[in-house]
Amino acid sequence: DAGVIQSxxxxxxxxxxxxxxxxxxxxxxxxxxxxxxxxxxxxxLLIYFNNNVPIDDSxxxxxxxxxxxxxxxxxxLKIQPSEPRDSAVYFCASSPQDYGYTFGSGTRLTxx
Amino acid sequence: AQRVTQPEKLxxxxxxxxxxxxxxxxxxxxxxxFWYVQYSRQRLQLLLRHISRESIKGFTADLNKGExxxxxxxxxxxxxDSAMYYCALRDSSYKLIFGSGTRLLxxx
Numbered sequence: 001d002a003g004v005i006q007s008x009x010x011x012x013x014x015x016x017x018x019x020x021x022x023x024x025x026x027x028x029x030x031x032x033x034x035x036x037x038x039x040x041x042x043x044x045l046l047i048y049f050n051n052n053v054p055i056d057d058s059x060x061x062x063x064x065x066x067x068x069x070x071x072x073x074x075x076x077l078k079i080q081p082s083e084p085r086d087s088a089v090y091f092c093a094s095s096p097q098d099y100g101y102t103f104g105s106g107t108r109l110t111x112x
Numbered sequence: 113a114q115r116v117t118q119p120e121k122l123x124x125x126x127x128x129x130x131x132x133x134x135x136x137x138x139x140x141x142x143x144x145x146f147w148y149v150q151y152s153r154q155r156l157q158l159l160l161r162h163i164s165r166e167s168i169k170g171f172t173a174d175l176n177k178g179e180x181x182x183x184x185x186x187x188x189x190x191x192x193d194s195a196m197y198y199c200a201l202r203d204s205s206y207k208l209i210f211g212s213g214t215r216l217l218x219x220x
Contacts, residue, residue: 031206043156043198043210056207091156093208100146101208103156 004104006092012110018080021107024073025094033101034067034077035091043091049075082111114139116201118211125189126219133184133214135173135199144202145182147173148210151195159184159197169193189218 005024013019025032033048047057049069057067064083069075079086089108093101115138125131137143147159160168162175162182173184182199199211 033208042212045207045209048207050206055205093156095206097206100148100158100161100202101156102158103148105155 004092004094004102006090006104006107008107009105010108010110012112013082015083015111016081017111018078019082019086019109019111021077021090021092021109023075023077023092023104025075025092026102027073029094029096029102030072031095031097032069032075033093033095034075035093037089037091037106038087046077079109082109084111087111114201114203114209116199116209116211118197118199118214120214121212122215122217124217124219127191128188131184131186131189131193131216131218133197133199133216135182135184135211137180137182137199137201139180139201139203141204143175145173145175146200146202146208147171147182147184148198148200149195150198150213156198189216191218191220194218 007022031050034046036044046059047067052069067077087110089106091103091106093103095101117136145162148156149159150156171186173182175182194217196213196215198213200208202208
């Protein structure tokens, strides 16, 4: 099992551009989570899905952020338009119902 | 309100010294608690969970419901233990709520 796969590993973009982060969860895991990690705020849950359905998006900071999970094997987190304060490491994690999460390697986003 | 508190941002010890990383929680139900470790610029990895009552890499953690704590301990720290450690609580909706993390630095 390759684990949770995120792409790209690094993304540098200019302010105002659209950014799309991708995640492939572990097969059979029915929950998927997007977290943002910064020095100032630590790990923040942005949104999570259960069986491909968004359950709680209260952590999504603004309307500029959106997330989708069109099927059980793929999810995207989109920022449009991006701003410098969005610079962070974005982690995706998946989980079966009764265990801890498995995290991906993260996408390090830099908005200049 | 559900909350996980890790009071120490940084804990520095010498190799071979005992380590205790503090974690306190606030939760109205029956908590499920975890410790995650993040080595430099790597993904978070599950270290242990209270249900398993296991010892991983020499680390143990005991849930104390009276003190609402889940401190992580190791009797003899090693340099390779240097990392960020996150305590987390899973609520009834299966969300993981993380503490702010403690950076453990083990000096030679």
